[in-house]
Amino acid sequence: MTTDNFLWLHRGVSDVFPNQPDSDSMDDNLEQLCLKSDNPLRVKLGIDPTGTDLHLGHSIPFRKLRAFQDQGHTAVVIIGDFTAQIGDPTGKDKVRKQLTPQQVKENAETYLNQLRPILDFDTPGRLEIRYNSEWLSGLDLGKIQELLATMTVQQMLAKEGFNNRYTQETPIYLHEFLYPLMQGYDSVAVDADVELGGTDQKFNIAVGRDLQKYFGKKPQFGVLLPILIGTDGEQKMSKSLNNYVGLKEDALSMYSKLEKTPDSLLQNYFELLTDLSLSDIPENPREAQKMLAVEIVAQYHGKESALTAQQTALDLVKQQNMGNAEAVPKFSLSSVEFPAKLFYILNAAGLVSSSGDGRRQIQGGSVRLEGDRISDPNFTVENSQDLENKILQVGKKKFIRLVK
Numbered sequence: 001m002t003t004d005n006f007l008w009l010h011r012g013v014s015d016v017f018p019n020q021p022d023s024d025s026m027d028d029n030l031e032q033l034c035l036k037s038d039n040p041l042r043v044k045l046g047i048d049p050t051g052t053d054l055h056l057g058h059s060i061p062f063r064k065l066r067a068f069q070d071q072g073h074t075a076v077v078i079i080g081d082f083t084a085q086i087g088d089p090t091g092k093d094k095v096r097k098q099l100t101p102q103q104v105k106e107n108a109e110t111y112l113n114q115l116r117p118i119l120d121f122d123t124p125g126r127l128e129i130r131y132n133s134e135w136l137s138g139l140d141l142g143k144i145q146e147l148l149a150t151m152t153v154q155q156m157l158a159k160e161g162f163n164n165r166y167t168q169e170t171p172i173y174l175h176e177f178l179y180p181l182m183q184g185y186d187s188v189a190v191d192a193d194v195e196l197g198g199t200d201q202k203f204n205i206a207v208g209r210d211l212q213k214y215f216g217k218k219p220q221f222g223v224l225l226p227i228l229i230g231t232d233g234e235q236k237m238s239k240s241l242n243n244y245v246g247l248k249e250d251a252l253s254m255y256s257k258l259e260k261t262p263d264s265l266l267q268n269y270f271e272l273l274t275d276l277s278l279s280d281i282p283e284n285p286r287e288a289q290k291m292l293a294v295e296i297v298a299q300y301h302g303k304e305s306a307l308t309a310q311q312t313a314l315d316l317v318k319q320q321n322m323g324n325a326e327a328v329p330k331f332s333l334s335s336v337e338f339p340a341k342l343f344y345i346l347n348a349a350g351l352v353s354s355s356g357d358g359r360r361q362i363q364g365g366s367v368r369l370e371g372d373r374i375s376d377p378n379f380t381v382e383n384s385q386d387l388e389n390k391i392l393q394v395g396k397k398k399f400i401r402l403v404k
Helices: 004-010 030-036 056-070 101-115 141-148 153-157 160-167 174-190 199-214 251-258 263-273 285-301 303-322 342-348 355-363
Strands: 015-017 042-047 074-079 127-131 194-198 221-225 330-332 367-369 391-394 398-403
Touching: 004 030, 004 056, 015 199, 030 221, 042 056, 042 174, 056 074, 056 194, 056 221, 056 263, 074 101, 074 174, 127 174, 141 174, 153 160, 174 199, 194 199, 199 221, 251 285, 251 303, 263 285, 285 303, 342 355, 342 367, 342 391, 355 367
Parallel strands: 042 074, 042 194, 074 127, 194 221, 330 398
Antiparallel strands: 015 221, 367 391, 391 398
């Protein structure tokens, strides 16, 4: 059983390998290594600067890296300035476009600036920033041949992305086979004790372990973190899918996106993107959304800016829905018998086609009362005074003011 002392290590983690939790050996139990190691662990996390923007999904392994820093260990951030020119083939159904050294350098600078709110850049001994061109650009053909000889084509084709492309007869270029070996060689070069990565990185991290063994070094542990589902609640967070929250976004933009986090993702977002105790999450989904949004925005912009963004977002909703009071249709509550289900009021007010449609709209997250989303289909209002002069809204265009 995991002790309270290691909640920081296991929170939000999908997999640790090797993992023998009942073992006292530092070779197969990461907790034991943390307890018994004479020196701070060297915890590696690599990132290829193939773009300019990071989002909350990218922040997850870096938040775990900060947790290691806070326990006294050394974060080793590998800027893949050399490997970025190849491009990680993981999860790709075609070859990546190769970048120029200048593009990679500029992207790396923007990445590091975005990571400053997450990592400890100031405490001596807590952070190393390394560029893998330092060791990879100097490999001669003999060393590359030695690296290639540590793996077979069959092993490479076992990697899911390569296997899919091979099966579909989509071209796989020989330089792409070098990527897992080069990422693995990074672990050799920096003497990594632990490597962090997304669940899609298990193959590459395992290659690092194998190469460390080959070069006579102690093999690293792998710690895998989940891939974050985006704000649409369906697909992984991605800028191309427009379901992302960027680390460079202003406080109001971040807050406005996060306060609409789908109910199904709230627990996951709290666990992966905050340090708050999960027992402190409000039962009311709307209150949980607000708490989540304030907490995350505060990490990147400060608490005062987060609270200002919250108030601004509320004011904007009121302006949109109540700015022209005379233009807002009114519905008299005198015809409603209380206590009343909200879906019945929606139907009586003509905002939905039926009470059943009202329930579906509530469950789908389309209903707001005075700007607050209502997600409980059985939400009940005890008396008319609780609703007087409030705005009831369905979707973006249907809304009414509730009056006596």
